[in-house]
Amino acid sequence: MAQLVQALVLGILIGGVYALMASGLTLIFGVMRIINIAQGAFLILVATVTWFLWRETGIDPILASVITTPMMFALGWVLYRTVVSRIRGQSASMSVLLTFGIALVIEGILNVTSGNKFRSATPAYFEQSFTIGSIHLPKPQVYGFLAAVVVLSGLYVILTRTWTGRAIRATSQNPSAAALVGVSATGTAALAFALGAASSGVGGSILSVLYPFFPASHYDWISRLLGIVVLGGLGSLPGAMVGALVLGLAETLTATYGSLRWSTLVFYLVIMVVLLVRPQGLFGARLREDGVAA
Amino acid sequence: MRSVRLPGFLARLPRSHLVAGLFLLAALLYPVVNPWNPYTQGVALLMFLLAIQAVSWNIISGYAGYTSLGHSMFLGLGSYTVAIIALHTGLNPLWIVPLGGITAVIVATLAGFVVLRTRGHAFVIITIALLLAAQILAVNLRPLTKGSDGITLELPFWSKDFQNIPFYYAFLLILVLTVLFSAWIRRTKFGTGLIAIREDEGKAAAIGVNTTRFKVLAFAASSFFIGVAGGVYAYFLTFLNPLGAFAILGSVMIVLSALVGGRGTLYGPLVGAFIVQLINEEATVYGGGTGTRVLIMGLLLVLTVLFLPAGLLPTVQGAWRRRHPEQVEYTDQTGAIGRPGGPVVTRDRALAELQTVAAEDALVAGEPLLQIKGASKRFGGLVAVDGADLTVRKGTITALIGPNGSGKTTLFNLVTGGMQADAGEVWLEGRRIDRMPPWKRGHLGLGRTFQVTRLFNEMSVLQNVVAPLPDGRWRTMFADAVSGAEADRARELLDVVGLARFAGQRAGDLSYGQQKLVELAQVLMLEPKLILLDEPAGGVNPSLLGRLTEVIRELNARGITFLVVEHNIPMVLGLCDPVVVFSRGRPIAEGEPEEIRNDPVVLDAYLGDDWRPPAAQAPARDRSRPELSTTDRG
Numbered sequence: 001m002a003q004l005v006q007a008l009v010l011g012i013l014i015g016g017v018y019a020l021m022a023s024g025l026t027l028i029f030g031v032m033r034i035i036n037i038a039q040g041a042f043l044i045l046v047a048t049v050t051w052f053l054w055r056e057t058g059i060d061p062i063l064a065s066v067i068t069t070p071m072m073f074a075l076g077w078v079l080y081r082t083v084v085s086r087i088r089g090q091s092a093s094m095s096v097l098l099t100f101g102i103a104l105v106i107e108g109i110l111n112v113t114s115g116n117k118f119r120s121a122t123p124a125y126f127e128q129s130f131t132i133g134s135i136h137l138p139k140p141q142v143y144g145f146l147a148a149v150v151v152l153s154g155l156y157v158i159l160t161r162t163w164t165g166r167a168i169r170a171t172s173q174n175p176s177a178a179a180l181v182g183v184s185a186t187g188t189a190a191l192a193f194a195l196g197a198a199s200s201g202v203g204g205s206i207l208s209v210l211y212p213f214f215p216a217s218h219y220d221w222i223s224r225l226l227g228i229v230v231l232g233g234l235g236s237l238p239g240a241m242v243g244a245l246v247l248g249l250a251e252t253l254t255a256t257y258g259s260l261r262w263s264t265l266v267f268y269l270v271i272m273v274v275l276l277v278r279p280q281g282l283f284g285a286r287l288r289e290d291g292v293a294a
Numbered sequence: 295m296r297s298v299r300l301p302g303f304l305a306r307l308p309r310s311h312l313v314a315g316l317f318l319l320a321a322l323l324y325p326v327v328n329p330w331n332p333y334t335q336g337v338a339l340l341m342f343l344l345a346i347q348a349v350s351w352n353i354i355s356g357y358a359g360y361t362s363l364g365h366s367m368f369l370g371l372g373s374y375t376v377a378i379i380a381l382h383t384g385l386n387p388l389w390i391v392p393l394g395g396i397t398a399v400i401v402a403t404l405a406g407f408v409v410l411r412t413r414g415h416a417f418v419i420i421t422i423a424l425l426l427a428a429q430i431l432a433v434n435l436r437p438l439t440k441g442s443d444g445i446t447l448e449l450p451f452w453s454k455d456f457q458n459i460p461f462y463y464a465f466l467l468i469l470v471l472t473v474l475f476s477a478w479i480r481r482t483k484f485g486t487g488l489i490a491i492r493e494d495e496g497k498a499a500a501i502g503v504n505t506t507r508f509k510v511l512a513f514a515a516s517s518f519f520i521g522v523a524g525g526v527y528a529y530f531l532t533f534l535n536p537l538g539a540f541a542i543l544g545s546v547m548i549v550l551s552a553l554v555g556g557r558g559t560l561y562g563p564l565v566g567a568f569i570v571q572l573i574n575e576e577a578t579v580y581g582g583g584t585g586t587r588v589l590i591m592g593l594l595l596v597l598t599v600l601f602l603p604a605g606l607l608p609t610v611q612g613a614w615r616r617r618h619p620e621q622v623e624y625t626d627q628t629g630a631i632g633r634p635g636g637p638v639v640t641r642d643r644a645l646a647e648l649q650t651v652a653a654e655d656a657l658v659a660g661e662p663l664l665q666i667k668g669a670s671k672r673f674g675g676l677v678a679v680d681g682a683d684l685t686v687r688k689g690t691i692t693a694l695i696g697p698n699g700s701g702k703t704t705l706f707n708l709v710t711g712g713m714q715a716d717a718g719e720v721w722l723e724g725r726r727i728d729r730m731p732p733w734k735r736g737h738l739g740l741g742r743t744f745q746v747t748r749l750f751n752e753m754s755v756l757q758n759v760v761a762p763l764p765d766g767r768w769r770t771m772f773a774d775a776v777s778g779a780e781a782d783r784a785r786e787l788l789d790v791v792g793l794a795r796f797a798g799q800r801a802g803d804l805s806y807g808q809q810k811l812v813e814l815a816q817v818l819m820l821e822p823k824l825i826l827l828d829e830p831a832g833g834v835n836p837s838l839l840g841r842l843t844e845v846i847r848e849l850n851a852r853g854i855t856f857l858v859v860e861h862n863i864p865m866v867l868g869l870c871d872p873v874v875v876f877s878r879g880r881p882i883a884e885g886e887p888e889e890i891r892n893d894p895v896v897l898d899a900y901l902g903d904d905w906r907p908p909a910a911q912a913p914a915r916d917r918s919r920p921e922l923s924t925t926d927r928g
Contacts, residue, residue, distance in 0.1 A: 035415055037363075037422075086600055093361040094599055096418050097549065100363060101595030104546060108589025116585060215585070219542055223426050226419040234415060261434050268427040271420070272408050279412040 002134040007256040008249065009135060013145040015248025017206055020148035021221070022228040022240040023155060024199035030172040030235035031192035033092060034084070037099040040222030041106035042197055046072060046204025047119075047213050048110055054121045054208070061121040061209045062147050062202075069201030076197025080190045088186075103218060110215040120212040144206040151202045152241075158195070159237075168192050172235070220264070227271045232283050239283030246270070310561055314473070321466055325459045332457045339458060339530075341571040342465035346523045347544075348551035348563035349472045353516040355549075356557040357485060358509055359492030360410070360417050364425030366544030368398040368517040371428065372524020373539050377445045378438060380529075387447060388464070391525030398521025399514045406510035413495050425540055432536035444535030447528060461530045465523065469564075472519040477560055479515065486753075486761045486775045488512050492558075493750040500710055501762035502736035502820055543584070546591050547574065553598050556605025565607060570594075662721075663688045663824055663855050664740075669708050669718030669728075670879075671701075678704040680879030681718070686824065691846065691856040693866045696876030697900050702859045703745060705876070706826050710742045711735050722824070737765045739823035743830065745859075747809040751802030755793065755812055758801045759784035762819040787815040791845055807838035814845065824855045831862040843869055863901065867891065875900060 025039045046068045053068075054061045079102065087094050125139040159165035170178040171188045179185050207213060207221075228247055232239025250270055255263040274281065307315075325335060347365060355361045372394025380387040401424075409420045432439045439445065452460055479485045487508050490498035499505050528534050547570050555566025573594070577587045602609060664686040671679040679701040686692045694702050707713040709720055711732035720728040727735050749758050760775045773780050788794040791811040796804060801812060810830060817825055830846075831839050843865065846856060860866050866873060867887040875883040875890060877899045883890060890896050 035418065083596065083600070087603075090603065091359070092415065093355075093359065093418070094603060096361055096363070097553065098596060098599040100546075100549075101592050101599060104588050104592025105596060106592075108585055108587075108592050111583070111585025112589060116583070216542075216588075219422070219426060223419075223423045227423060230416055230419055261430075265427060265430055265434075268423050271423060275416055275420070276408050279416065 003256060006135050007252045009137060010141065011249035011252035012245060013137070013141040013248075014252060015245035016145040016148045016152075017141075017203070017210065018224070018228055018248050019241045019244035020152055020199060020206075021203040022225045022232075022244050023152060023237060024196035024203070025225050026229045026232070026235055026237055026240040027155075027168075027199070028193055028196040029229065030237070031168055032088075032189045033235075034095040034099065035092075035226070035234075036193075036196065037096060037222055038102040038106065039196070039200060039225055040218035040220075041103035042072060042076075042200035043204040043207055043221050044213055044215060044218040045106050045110065046200055047121075047208035048114055048215075050205045050208040051119050051121050052114075054123065060123055062143055062205050065147070065202040065205040068205055069198050072201040072204075073194045073198035076194035077190055079197070080193035084193060085186060085189070088189075103222070107215045107218060114215070116215060118212045118214045119208075121208040123209065126209065140209045144210055147202055147206060151199065155195070155199065156237075164191060168195075224264075224267055227267045230271055230281055231274050233281030236281070236283040239281060242282060314561060318470065325462055329457075329459065335458055335462050337571070337575055339462045339465045340575070341568045342462075342469045343523055343527060344547060344551055344571045345564045345567035346465065346469050346472050347520050347548045348555070348567040349469070349476050350516045350518070350520050351548050352552050352557060352559075352563045353476055353479060353488075354509075354512045355516070356552060356559070356563065357480065357488040357492065358512045359558075360509065360513075361549070362421040362513075362516075362545075363418055363549060364421035364423075364545055365516070365520065365548050366541055367421075367425040367428050368402065368520040369524040369527065369544060370432070370534075370536075370539035370541075371398050371401055372521030373528035373534050374432065374439060374445075374524075375521070376525030377447055377528045377534055380447060381445060386451060387525060387529035391522050394523075394525035394528075395518040395521035398517040398524070402514045402517035403510060406513040410509040410513060411506050425542065425545060429536050429540040432540060439536070442535060442537075444533055444538075445528075447532045447534075449532060450529065458530070461526065464526050468519055468523050468526070473560070473564065475515070475519065480560060481774055481776045482772045483760065483763060483775045483780060484508065484511070484771050486757055487763065487771070489558075489753060489757075490750050490761045493752060494748055496712060496732075497744070497748040497750070498761075499732040500712065500736065500742060501816060502733045502765075503761070503763055504731070504733045504766055506731075543588060543591065546588075546595065547571070550591060550595050550598065552605075553595070554602070554606060556607035556609075559605070559607050562605050562607040566605065569606075661688050662686070663723060664709065664857065665719075665721040666705070666709065667719045667721070669705065669715045669720065671704050671708055671713060671715050677879055679708065679715075682876075682880045684874060684881055686855060686857050688855055689850070689853065690872065691850050691858060691870045693870035693873040694857060694859045694876055695861070695863070695866055695873060695900065700876045701879040702876050703828060706742060706828055706859065709735075709826065710740060733763070733766070736762070736820050736822075739821065740826070741817035741820045741822035741824070742826040743810065743813045743817055743828055745828040745832065747806065747813050749801040749804075749809050749812055749816070751800070753801055754797065755788065755799050755801050755804065756781065756784055756797040758812055759787055759815045759819055762816055764819065764821045784815075784819060787818045788812075790818065790849075791815045792841060807834040810834055811838070811842065811845075814842075818849070822854060824857065825849075827856060827858045827860070829859055829861065831860055831865055839865070 021039075021043060024042075025036055028034055028036045028039075049068055049071070050061050050064045053059055053064045083102070084095070084098065087098055125143075129136045129138045130142060131137075159169060167178065167183045167188050168191060170181075170183055171185060171192075175185050178188070224247070228243040229240055230243075231246060232241070232243030247267055247270060250266045251263045254266045321338070324338070328334070347369065351362060351365045372391070375397040376387045376390055376394045379385065379390055379393060405420065405424055409417050433441050435441075450460070479488075487498060487503040490501070490503055491505055491508060495505055551567035551570045552563040553566065554569055555564065556562025573590065574587060577590050581587065581590065604612075662685045664684075666682055666684040668681045668683060669679055670677070670681050682701070682705060684694075684705070694705070696702055704713065708715045708728070711727075711730060715728055718728070719726055722735070722738055722740060725738065727738065727740070750761065753761070757775070760780055763770055775781065785794060785797060788797055791814055793808060793811055793815070796808065801809065804812065814825075814827075814830075827846075830842055834842060846869065850856060858866070858870055867890075871886055872884055873887050873890045874881050875893075875896045882899060883893050883896050885893070891901070
């Protein structure tokens, strides 16, 4: 019983972190219908930068997101203005290929500059845990979860309470109507892309503590994130939360009762089953282009 | 490419095939002329291998437009299948390479059925996931794959003197087969259907293309030769492990090749593969590790997407055409010469040749053909169609008129399957069709045109008309679309609407009115019993409108029933009988044009005082009401 509770709580903790990581992906898709394959590479880039910051200055890896978040916001904004915005209006597959290319470039740069080896940030609390009764909660997981919750709440406030957030939501619902009432589509898209990239600032910092990584790990991460948003419904933020929790739980339960080797495969299995039963995902409304555009 | 005897035959061959043939000859002769150059041969055979993959990828991702980022998975599947079987049976890997292709096809078909039933983004996501899942499986299924240790195969059985020449020819052979396969697909109605899916999937379904079957089949077809090549590749390497067999960089190079050369073209991916493999070779020789190669491939991908999105071949072709403009032939030469009956085919003749399935039913006019019973459709709080009942009788030209937003187009969508009704039933000739997919309804004889024309702009006019599939038989699907019976029939139909001379033009270049006529010819290819016309007169000039009405009358005389949504009231009252008036999601009146014209309910809801008979007209009228504008689209 304790084992089950332990697995469930761990699953929720991991799910929270996944939710944060997936929020950027789903935000960018929601606003500009671009599947940002580079989101995984953003995470690994941040994790690598965090690792160096932690080793050189001794700063806590999760706290280092105070530095990496603005860094990623700027990178996202510049990337959108200089590269991604150039293919606006082209087919969706071109944007996938472009962001895939960006991911490869980031991987290549990391590989050439920092070497092709496994890294993991190990702050003092790395192997400590909180103990409640018979349940042990590793401190890194708990801190990571708390950071994720804080950032997600912040994101929620930005999206619902600020003009910028309303502009982003308006653009995602109806770009031309938003443009008519004075919301610049390009400006909003750049903001959304920058926000999406910035969300990987905290996500990547947490990743550097929780998981060992190397430059090519981004494939593993992007496929997890894609799994989450497919499960939740592309473009839906609440969907991403639920999808992340479901997959976090599925992963820990498999790791607890099955074997660790198979836990990543569960991801793909869940995705396939969901697509078979409910192609638009748990929360996704069928996109308008799925009907006849008459 | 059977005979080289006739110089005239060679002269008539398209230049691209000629170049390809010469290249093939050179590739065949190279090891004979220069047998002692193993390095060049090694580079060449890797070029062939990448080309096999890129040309195959092009079938699903170029023709059908569904991008796959995980296509190197099929190479790994082929490698593992052949290696495992060879290991357990002692057979030589080379003799069992087709099994690699079969495994690839099975996996592609299963995955395809899961992700290709719907439209949209799931496919590209799943392809990455599949590749990574395959990697994990290969690591974890130790008893079968020996996990990360990998499988070592026996060395080639031939003498060292032959070096890699047998592999060179094996890959070349598979490459030739792959290119021929891709070229054949492109020529069939299957290929035309795939391009239709890429251009406008909803429209493709409306003209009888079973989009699910087409996509799954295309995915399977795009996997077979890669799987076969994977088997040969395993033997060539004599060693395989999960990371090498399911390499992501391999997928990147496939995508990049097709993109650089020109996706969607026959030879583009081939040319691109040669270029990308050469760059990769140079990067390995001079640049060092995987990191550098990933960086170079990534940069190439970004630059190609930004600056050469169409690819090399189409871009070069476009530049060549601009510098050497061709005289556009406005006569349909092939059509005129190719027909056995003689050089001149008049429209009457073409009409006479038009054998519609409906013809035999023409005499039994009056029976219900289409019955809509209590159909409803709501969008959120808005009720677009509200328990509508409607019957269209055989042999009629039934009009459906009503104010904008009264639910006419939504009703069309419910009938043709573009949308699912929330409630109610739709029957066609005594068969319930409201649960059928759109293409099935097309096969039963239901065709439609769209309010705003939806032709496949990148295809020629003729290809547009060849594309529809009147039935779901495999024979129809693999019929030749470029020449033969299907193309002849399409030319006849273009004759019917009077546009045969535009057969070779790009559909997107035609005027709006002409596009409406082409769309009608396209629907006729379905051999329909009932055609739904959504505002056929909208945006069409008076002379074309005259032809359109004439064509509708002639077709109707040959037994085709019409249901027409139209705002051009003079045209409706002159052409149609009966007229049904729709308002707020359901019919409010039905009758002969004269009755409708005088029905006070209709005058009130739609026509307005302008149509009141002079005696009853009020002296002061409000002329500002816009309902009669012919260009108004709801």
